[in-house]
Every structure is written in C-alpha cells, then in structure tokens.
Amino acid sequence: MVERTVLSGARVVLPSGVVEDGRVTVEGRRVVDAGTASPDGAGAPSPAGRGATALDLTGHWIVPGFVDMHLHGGGGASFSSGTAEEALTTIRTHRAHGTTTTVASTVTGDLDDLARQAGVLSELTEQGDLAGIHFEGPFISSHRCGAHQPELLRDPDPADVRKLVEAARGAAKMMTLAPELPGGLDSVRLLAEAGVIAAVGHTDSDYGATQEAIEAGATVATHLFNAMPSLLHRAPGPIAALLEDERITVELINDGTHLHPSILELAFARAGAARVAFITDAMGAAGMSDGQYHLGPMRVDVTDGVARIADGPTAGAIAGSTLTLDTAFKRAVTVDKLSVEDAVRALSANPARLLGVADRVGSLEPGKDADLVVFDASYDLVGVMRHGEWVVKPATITGG
Numbered sequence: 001m002v003e004r005t006v007l008s009g010a011r012v013v014l015p016s017g018v019v020e021d022g023r024v025t026v027e028g029r030r031v032v033d034a035g036t037a038s039p040d041g042a043g044a045p046s047p048a049g050r051g052a053t054a055l056d057l058t059g060h061w062i063v064p065g066f067v068d069m070h071l072h073g074g075g076g077a078s079f080s081s082g083t084a085e086e087a088l089t090t091i092r093t094h095r096a097h098g099t100t101t102t103v104a105s106t107v108t109g110d111l112d113d114l115a116r117q118a119g120v121l122s123e124l125t126e127q128g129d130l131a132g133i134h135f136e137g138p139f140i141s142s143h144r145c146g147a148h149q150p151e152l153l154r155d156p157d158p159a160d161v162r163k164l165v166e167a168a169r170g171a172a173k174m175m176t177l178a179p180e181l182p183g184g185l186d187s188v189r190l191l192a193e194a195g196v197i198a199a200v201g202h203t204d205s206d207y208g209a210t211q212e213a214i215e216a217g218a219t220v221a222t223h224l225f226n227a228m229p230s231l232l233h234r235a236p237g238p239i240a241a242l243l244e245d246e247r248i249t250v251e252l253i254n255d256g257t258h259l260h261p262s263i264l265e266l267a268f269a270r271a272g273a274a275r276v277a278f279i280t281d282a283m284g285a286a287g288m289s290d291g292q293y294h295l296g297p298m299r300v301d302v303t304d305g306v307a308r309i310a311d312g313p314t315a316g317a318i319a320g321s322t323l324t325l326d327t328a329f330k331r332a333v334t335v336d337k338l339s340v341e342d343a344v345r346a347l348s349a350n351p352a353r354l355l356g357v358a359d360r361v362g363s364l365e366p367g368k369d370a371d372l373v374v375f376d377a378s379y380d381l382v383g384v385m386r387h388g389e390w391v392v393k394p395a396t397i398t399g400g
Contacts, residue, residue, distance in 0.1 A: 065100030065371030107296030108137030132173030192217025
C-alpha cells in the first residue's frame with residue numbers, strides 16, 4: 001500500500017497564490033492534491049482516511065522545497081573535496097534547511113582535478129542526490145577572482161570548456177565565466193549549444209561586452225553585484241546589461257552581508273520577481289559554527305558567520321557564504337518585506353524553471369515530487385519533506 005499523508009490547515013503557497021486553510025495530500029513520493037481544505041474552500045479538512053497520516057498545520061506555512069543552483073559546501077564538507085562522502089554531507093546539511101534540490105558548485109582548480117570532481121558528482125546526479133553540476137571557474141577574470149586562486153585561472157578556451165562538460169557525463173548544468181576573456185564568447189556559444197547554462201560572473205566586462213555575451217547565449221548573472229564592476233552613471237557595466245535583459249535570471253545572495261537591502265530591492269524592481277533566483281553560494285561552514293574551514297584549496301576564517309580568505313593574495317576577500325535557504329526565506333519576508341509568493345518564486349519556481357526541472361519540482365502541484373518546507377508563523381523552519389519522506393519531521397504528526 002502506498003503511504004498517504006495529509007497536511008491541512010496551513011497557508012499553502014501554490015502557483016496561483018496563497019491558499020488559506022489549505023491542504024496538501026501526498027501519496028508515495030508525489031503530491032496528489034494541493035488546494036483548499038474542502039470543495040468550497042472553507043470548513044474542516046477532509047478526513048485523512050484509514051491508514052493515512054494526518055498533520056494539522058494550522059498557523060503554519062507550506063511552501064515548495066527550495067532549489068539551490070549555486071552551492072559549494074555545508075556541514076564542514078564541500079563538493080570540491082572530490083569525495084562522495086563530503087558531497088553527501090553537504091547535500092544532507094542543506095536538505096535539513098529546506099533545500100530539496102541541489103546543484104553542486106565547484107571552485108577554480110586544475111582542469112584534471114575538476115574533471116575528477118565532475119566524475120564523482122555526476123554519479124551522485126545519476127543517483128538522484130544532485131540535480132547537476134555548476135562549474136564556477138577557472139574561466140574567470142583575475143581582476144574579479146574573489147575567493148578563487150589567481151594562479152589557477154585561465155582563459156575560456158572552448159576546448160577546455162568542452163573537456164569539463166564532457167567529464168560531467170551529461171550532468172553539467174551551468175558554467176560561470178568572464179565573457180570578455182579570449183575565447184569567452186565562443187565558449188558561451190558552445191555551452192548554449194550543449195544545453196549548459198552560460199553564466200556571466202567574476203567578470204571585468206563592460207556594458208557592451210556583456211550584451212554580446214547575452215546575444216551569444218548567456219542566461220544567468222552569477223551572484224549579481226558581487227565580483228563584477230560597480231554600476232556607474234557613465235559606465236553602467238555588466239550590472240545594467242544583466243538587469244535590463246529579459247533573457248537573464250539574476251542570482252542574489254540574500255544573507256545581509258553580500259547585498260544591502262536597498263540593492264536587493266533594486267534588483268527586484270528592475271528584473272521583476274520572475275527573473276530572480278536566491279542562492280546560498282555557501283561553503284563548508286554553512287550549518288556550522290565559526291572557525292577555520294577550506295574552500296577548495298584555500299583556508300577560510302569564519303567570524304560572526306562571515307567567511308573570508310585567511311591568507312595569500314586574496315586574503316580578506318569574502319569566501320562564499322554560510323547561508324542556508326531557510327534563512328534567506330525568512331530574511332526575504334521579514335527584513336526585505338517581499339511577499340511570501342515572490343520569495344518562493346526566487347527560492348523554488350525560478351531556479352527550477354531555469355534548470356529544466358520544473359516538471360518535477362519548484363511548485364506544489366499534483367504529479368510533482370512531494371518536496372515541501374513547513375514554517376511556523378514566525379517563518380522559522382519546522383519541517384522538510386523530500387520525495388514524500390520527512391527529512392525534518394514536524395513534532396505534531398498524529399496517526400489517521
């Protein structure tokens with residue numbers, strides 16, 4: 001018998017909007033019903049049925065599971081370790097914070113090392129633990145390298161780009177590069193033709209060169225505003241080009257460190273809620289306490305939750321984040337004053353669409369994976385379900 005779970009009484013966020021006193025019914029790993037508690041949208045929820053599990057979530061929120069398309073590590077582990085054990089630790093850490101769909105991001109390294117990492121991560125993609133691989137570097141600008149080792153950077157030769165894509169064995173989802181570098185535009189075209197998202201980031205590009213990259217097939221701005229020239233009144237640079245083009249989805253790190261709230265408001269006002277994807281860009285300290293960690297080959301100090309490179313030519317540079325997406329969600333609705341619907345678009349629907357997995361995840365609809373997150377009235381996480389199984393089980397479940 002397929003296990004059945006009925007969640008009722010909560011505010012449920014659907015593609016059509018928020019349903020008060022809503023209900024989500026799960027059978028096996030799928031959502032079979034999502035909507036009002038009764039046909040007229042009022043009154044008590046229908047009985048769960050014999051053998052079903054019922055959960056009264058009155059006063060809570062149910063939102064789709066989060067989709068993180070830019071994530072390096074967590075739980076003291078990282079995808080750049082090249083081991084399945086550390087990759088799984090990272091995945092499980094972020095699942096407990098609501099990220100039910102994960103793309104593994106690498107860090108600049110030797111091409112052969114990156115190819116080996118891709119081999120491990122592609123196996124986890126085939127197993128269903130990951131939604132794919134994002135290569136961040138080494139094809140980025142030395143002027144905007146951030147937490148990437150400058151001596152390992154290289155121009156985006158299409159042959160090298162192809163090597164990494166092929167090493168991923170069909171699991172490559174996205175690659176961040178600086179399109180102004182020699183071979184940049186040809187590499188963007190190669191990625192677009194291969195069905196891999198070309199992302200503009202860690203770039204010293206100007207406005208015109210960024211427009212050329214978009215025409216060549218780029219569709220994502222890697223952590224917009226960070227690791228690129230600032231927006232100036234006579235030199236609008238990549239930020240203006242990426243914000244104004246309807247073909248671009250802009251990544252934002254909503255941790256309160258990478259972006260001022262007014263900048264996040266600007267991005268939403270210009271791009272619109274349909275073109276924003278919240279990401280963590282998290283490194284190994286996510287879900288952990290302050291201390292010393294590694295991001296790829298670099299040593300990182302984490303103080304008050306902010307990660308910075310500890311030594312070398314990029315010492316002091318922000319080294320990703322320690323963010324989890326449940327925190328990004330709470331901040332979006334309490335600090336940034338976004339509607340819950342817009343926050344959910346940025347955390348679930350938009351990245352799912354971009355990654356080509358919106359037929360399975362990103363919204364609560366019949367037939368899709370039963371991936372969902374439960375928040376209390378204060379927007380604190382109390383439950384996470386993935387594929388119909390509780391990762392974090394709410395404390396009030398009763399038998400039906």
